[in-house]
Amino acid sequence: MLKTTIIGASGYTGAELALMVTRHPELTLSGLYVSANSVDANKKISTLHGKLSGVVDMKVLPLTDVEAVAKACDVVFLATAHEVSHDLAPEFLAQGCQVFDLSGAYRVQSEGFYPKFYGFDHKHTELLNSAVYGLAEWNEKEIKNTDLIAVAGCYPTASQLAIKPLVEMNMLDLNQWPVINATSGVTGAGRKSSMTNSFCEVSLQPYGLFTHRHKPEIASHLGCDVIFTPHLGNFKRGILATITMKLATGVTAEDVNNAFEKAYQNKPAVRLKHESIPRVQDVEFTPFCDIGWKVEGEHVIVVSAIDNLLKGASSHGMQCLNIRNGFEPLTSLL
Numbered sequence: 369m370l371k372t373t374i375i376g377a378s379g380y381t382g383a384e385l386a387l388m389v390t391r392h393p394e395l396t397l398s399g400l401y402v403s404a405n406s407v408d409a410n411k412k413i414s415t416l417h418g419k420l421s422g423v424v425d426m427k428v429l430p431l432t433d434v435e436a437v438a439k440a441c442d443v444v445f446l447a448t449a450h451e452v453s454h455d456l457a458p459e460f461l462a463q464g465c466q467v468f469d470l471s472g473a474y475r476v477q478s479e480g481f482y483p484k485f486y487g488f489d490h491k492h493t494e495l496l497n498s499a500v501y502g503l504a505e506w507n508e509k510e511i512k513n514t515d516l517i518a519v520a521g522c523y524p525t526a527s528q529l530a531i532k533p534l535v536e537m538n539m540l541d542l543n544q545w546p547v548i549n550a551t552s553g554v555t556g557a558g559r560k561s562s563m564t565n566s567f568c569e570v571s572l573q574p575y576g577l578f579t580h581r582h583k584p585e586i587a588s589h590l591g592c593d594v595i596f597t598p599h600l601g602n603f604k605r606g607i608l609a610t611i612t613m614k615l616a617t618g619v620t621a622e623d624v625n626n627a628f629e630k631a632y633q634n635k636p637a638v639r640l641k642h643e644s645i646p647r648v649q650d651v652e653f654t655p656f657c658d659i660g661w662k663v664e665g666e667h668v669i670v671v672s673a674i675d676n677l678l679k680g681a682s683s684h685g686m687q688c689l690n691i692r693n694g695f696e697p698l699t700s701l702l
Contacts (some may be wrong), residue, residue, distance in 0.1 A: 370466075370693065371398035373437060375456060376447035377428050378408035381470060383417040384468040384682035385445050386424045392686075392700035394693070397424070398441045399633035401431040403452070438463035445685055446470060450486050458492055461576050466515045466692060469684045472581065474499035474518035476588050485581035501589055502526060502688040504697070505635045511691045519688055520589075522680030523550050523582045523598055526609040528590060529638060529657050530672040533631035534613065535590055539623060541666075542592045550609035551599040553648075557674045570602045606648035607676045613668050620687060628659065636698050637679065637687060646673035655683035655701040 372389045375384050376643040377400035389397045402408050409430040414421040416428070431437065438444070438460045443568075446453040446460075446469045453471035461468050472486060474496055481491040490496055501511040501521035520528070527548050533542050541598055554570055574597050583596040615624070625642075632638040639658045646658035651673045674680050683701050690699050 369396045369522075370394060370442040371440065372443040372445070373397075373399040373401065373441040374445045374447060375401045375431060376449075376452075376625065378402050378406065378411075378416050379447055380677050381414060381583050381681045382445075383420060384677055385447065385685065386413055386426075387420060388682060388700045390424050394511050394695055394699070395443070399437060400426050400428045401437065402428050403448075404430040404432050407432065411549070420487040427436055430591055434459045435463065436467055439473065441465060443468070443689065451488050454488070454490065454492065454577075458495060461495070461515060462633075464515075466517075468502070468517050468519055469499075469686055470681055472518075472521060472585070474516060475521065476500060476585050478584065478588060481584060485584065489566070498501075502665040502684065503589065504637060504684060504687045504691060505529060505632065506532060508691050510689050514692070517671050517685075517688045517692065519681070519685045521582050521611070522552065522556060522607055522676040523580075523596070524586045524672070525593075525605045525680055525684060526550060526657065526674045527582075527586050527596070527611065528670045530611050530670040531590060531594075531613070531659075531661055534546045534615075534624065534668070535592060536631070537623075538617045539616055539626045539627060540592075541616045544614040545593045546596050546611055546613045548586070548594055548596045548609055548613060549599065550596070550607055551601040552607045553601055553603045553605040555605045556600075556607075556680075569602060572599060572601055574599045577686075578629050579673045593659060603648070604678055604699075605675055606652055607674050607680055608646070609672045611670045613670070615663070615666050615668055617666075624661060624663055624668055628661070632659075637683075637696055637701075646671050648673050651675050651679070653678070655698060 450471040453473040499516045500514040502517040641660035645660045
């Protein structure tokens with residue numbers, strides 16, 4: 369049994385992970401932690417998240433001695449702020465732990481990226497350069513051979529899974545950048561309330577035009593430029609991404625179908641929707657990414673849907689853990 373600890377356990381993603389770890393046949397939950405000054409410290413996680421009552425009743429403890437916590441576990445999930453993950457990952461790796469980081473701290477290997485998009489200088493460039501990007505369906509081999517997995521972001525997961533088969537098969541005319549319009553539920557902003565994510569104030573609106581930090585993450589790992597416009601939706605959870613792309617000369621609808629079939633024929637977390645267009649309600653509370661598409665002339669529109677807290681975060685992290693340790697990819701997720 370792998371002793372598994374969750375840092376940042378009081379948030380939505382941490383709560384989902386606690387449930388997954390508890391029901392995983394090969395893992396045991398060794399600790400739940402938050403920052404030492406968190407208002408959630410020393411409260412039961414089931415008090416913070418009622419759905420865990422009677423299932424996970426452990427206290428969420430303040431993280432005061434990182435080395436001691438690291439020595440007591442084999443695996444750690446970092447559901448923490450980017451700067452916090454940046455500092456914690458090396459300490460857990462030094463104690464021989466597998467680190468699954470759900471922040472953006474180790475996702476992008478590009479000079480100047482972190483000061484510009486995250487507001488801090490990256491001090492662990494060696495680890496950054498060796499970290500494996502946790503897009504489970506595409507980086508399985510690399511995930512199996514590392515102890516630092518930077519789990520892909522929520523918007524990037526929905527977007528890349530929809531675009532990557534066509535990029536890899538050279539089926540796109542990339543002189544016209546893929547145009548991604550994606551909408552997320554308000555849980556993507558976390559548990560802390562503000563005027564922008566208060567449910568009474570939320571409307572359907574775009575944000576971060578041309579400046580959102582997920583745009584360069586998507587472009588970096590696709591190997592092509594994109595136009596990415598995120599939207600905040602007035603619903604709790606889920607992401608729907610609608611992506612318009614120009615096909616290369618001579619590419620047919622059958623070619624597109626074959627590309628998606630080939631890419632995901634043995635990938636259980638991706639469901640191809642040949643007869644319908646994906647909807648958020650079909651993926652809520654599931655670890656799946658649903659993908660559908662339609663070709664008209666020289667263009668293709670691909671639609672993908674995920675649960676932002678699951679395939680966009682926690683279940684994607686658990687999927688990476690399963691791959692890393694030779695377990696079935698969807699263990700504890702269904």
